Amino acid sequence: VLGVDGSEETSEETLGPEFLAASHREALREAQRQLKFLFVYLHSHDHADAHAFCADVLCDPAFKAFVNERFVCWAGDVRRADAHGLAVALKPSAFPYAALLQSVDGRASLVMACEGATSARDLMDLLDRASDAHAAPLAAARAARAENELARSLRDEQDAAFRESLEADARREAAAAAAAEEASRLAEAEARAAAEKAAAEAAAAEALRAREALVARRRLEKSQSMKTEPAADAAGVCKVAVKLPGGARRER
Numbered sequence: 001v002l003g004v005d006g007s008e009e010t011s012e013e014t015l016g017p018e019f020l021a022a023s024h025r026e027a028l029r030e031a032q033r034q035l036k037f038l039f040v041y042l043h044s045h046d047h048a049d050a051h052a053f054c055a056d057v058l059c060d061p062a063f064k065a066f067v068n069e070r071f072v073c074w075a076g077d078v079r080r081a082d083a084h085g086l087a088v089a090l091k092p093s094a095f096p097y098a099a100l101l102q103s104v105d106g107r108a109s110l111v112m113a114c115e116g117a118t119s120a121r122d123l124m125d126l127l128d129r130a131s132d133a134h135a136a137p138l139a140a141a142r143a144a145r146a147e148n149e150l151a152r153s154l155r156d157e158q159d160a161a162f163r164e165s166l167e168a169d170a171r172r173e174a175a176a177a178a179a180a181e182e183a184s185r186l187a188e189a190e191a192r193a194a195a196e197k198a199a200a201e202a203a204a205a206e207a208l209r210a211r212e213a214l215v216a217r218r219r220l221e222k223s224q225s226m227k228t229e230p231a232a233d234a235a236g237v238c239k240v241a242v243k244l245p246g247g248a249r250r251e252r
Contacts, residue, residue, distance in 0.1 A: 016054065016059050017075075018073055019074055022074070024076060024082055024086045028101065029103070032103040032106070035141050036071055037072070037101065037134075037138070038073075039099075040075070041098050044077075044095040045077070049117040050096050060120035063124055094115040095115070095116070098118075098123060099112060099113040111131070112130035229252060
């Protein structure tokens with residue numbers, strides 16, 4: 001924030017509005033960005049009324065509050081190149097010099113100029129009337145910006161909804177793929193378990209048949225190895241009876 005005389009010094013004279021510490025072109029761009037008027041004060045030490053204007057007008061509490069709220073503010077000393085260049089463009093005929101500039105679409109225009117001594121109240125009235133009279137371009141720019149921001153917001157919402165839809169589709173596809181993979185895994189596991197069970201049952205049946213065949217073969221071998229049973233009334237012969245676990249009874 002610059003002082004009221006455009007300097008960076010801090011003294012009683014510099015307790016004025018919140019002047020931007022920037023070139024006047026940067027201040028115009030800032031005003032356009034904020035869609036506000038640019039309040040300009042050109043200070044000249046060579047004019048006797050300059051000190052009184054700084055002390056009585058720019059440092060007036062009501063005036064400071066007014067311009068700080070309504071405008072972007074910039075001040076410069078005409079002894080410096082930037083302020084001198086702006087003075088050449090504005091062509092002030094007297095100092096102190098205050099002006100209201102407007103910048104829309106990069107084109108700056110002079111809205112109001114106050115040249116020479118004045119009071120804080122009179123300058124506030126001039127600024128108020130001028131800003132009201134020339135409010136249409138800024139109002140149109142605000143409306144256009146609001147419309148563009150609304151359109152951008154709608155596009156952003158649509159893009160967000162589209163992205164969310166894509167993400168939801170991707171999640172559903174991933175879930176479906178995972179479910180299909182799990183179902184395939186379960187089916188393979190069930191098929192493998194069924195095959196293993198069938199193989200185990202077949203092996204068990206084959207083992208049972210082998211055991212039964214072995215038992216039958218051994219029985220046959222045993223029966224073939226036994227001598228012919230003698231007659232029951234032969235001398236030196238006794239009868240042996242055996243009861244099997246299954247309840248059957250065998251005699252010889």
